[in-house]
Amino acid sequence: MDKCVGCDFCKTVNVCRSPDQCIGCLSCFYACPYEARRIVEVEVEEKLIKIRVDGVEYRVPAGISVKEALQRIGVEFKPPGSKGLTAPCNLGGCWACAVLIDGELERTCINPVRDGMEISLDIDEVEPLRIVHGPEPHRVGGKATPWYEVGRYTYVESAIWVAGCNLRCPQCQNYHVTYDNSSKPMTPREAAEKLTECRIIYNTPGLAISGGEPTLNRRWLIEFFKNLRKLNPKARLHLDSNGTILTEDYVDELVEAGCNNIGVEPKAGRLETYMKITGIDDRSMAERYFTNSWKILEYLVEKYSDEVYIGTGFAYNSEWMSFDEVAEIGDRVAAIDPRLQVTVLDYFPTFRRRYIRRPSVDEMLKVKRILEDRGLRTVIVQTRIGHMGPGDRRA
Secondary structure (H helix, E strand, O other): OOOOOOOOHHHHOOOOOOOOOOOOOOHHHHHOOOOOOOOOOOOOOOOEEEEEEOOEEEEEEOOOEHHHHHHHOOOOOEOOOOOOOEOOOOOOOOOOOOEEEOOEEEOOOOOEOOOOEEEEOOOOOOOOOEEEEEEEEEOOOOOOOOHHHEOOEOOOEEEEEEOOOOOOOOOOOOHHHHOOOOOOEEOHHHHHHHHHHHHHHHOOOEEEEEEOOHHHOHHHHHHHHHHHHHHOOOOEEEEEEOOOOOOHHHHHHHHHHOOOEEEEOOOOOOHHHHHHHHOOOOHHHHHHHHHHHHHHHHHHHHHHOOOOEEEEEEEEOOOOOOHHHHHHHHHHHHHHOOOOEEEEEEOOOOOOOOOOOOOOHHHHHHHHHHHHHOOOOEEEEEEOOEEEOOOOOEO
16 A cells, blocks of 8 residues: 655655665665555666775776775674764765765765776865754753753753764654755755854754764864864864764764763663654664663763763653653662753654654653652653653753
8 A cells, every 4th residue: 555645754854865776775665654665675686886995996886985985895893883984874865975076975875886087085184064954042952951050041051962863763853854865965064053043042052963863973072072172172072872882982982072961862671662652673782772772971071970960861751651661760760870960852653653642741751750650869850731850840
């Protein structure tokens, strides 16, 4: 059955770079809000073309992505979050896989290889790029926005959101950003300058970056925070992350670059729930992401509690999480640090889960009580009538 509703998402947001011949990048498959795209395997006669990589000529099959062509000749794509060439999103938004193609920085994951293409892997002196949405001022901020700042200012943060994500959450609340591969990208300095302008206009104490998943393009993110700190020497600089690919040395580098406010969202207390929420059906990958997000939260608290404001959180909906699991999450966070700020979002119907019901205010207040009963001192829940907490506070 044809599921296409003519929303034009594939013509305006996640746009195919090879409309005449599918290269199997699957970006459109993951991005379509109505799951109208299907994977069909077909056999084609292999035709070899010539490309040059760092001055060396190779013959590779036509009809594949630049990324696949590079992998076939032995170029290594490192694990997500590493320094160097990685391909963590495969959607075209994060630009972490970009190399010089015919003299221009371009993405290898969604662009087709073509005969005569000149590729250079030496991009150390080339400014990194990333698709950025915003900036906009916000009244309540994100998971790690210090609760005591909310309400003291008209707007507590100026924020940007970056495209690309390594998760495939079917209820993605920001999918127009996450799956955007067509907007003009920005350098770290351009993004930092625009965000700083927003801070000056709205007089916000904090500047934030969220997504998508900001940590996918490590070089871009580190340079962004360095530029942001130079422009805002006394401001609170906030990173919101799913924590899946952060490593200890990556966190150290972020803090050194000026990031002093970090929120990590493990999303669940059980692996099965995590897989439902994230859409990751590869169990080993899901377990790796799930374990790392909790592990990196522990590292942040152990090493940086005195110099970084740290928060955590998850999304509640009865469609995928029970109150028993909420209590388990509370126990786990309390074991790390009962003072840790915990923000719970009430996930509403969007993207591919338009059928779910938004949690009621009473449900979210019950979630809050459960977490507080586990010994957590700073619990905030998002509801349809505003943010509640800590205690009886309302924002």
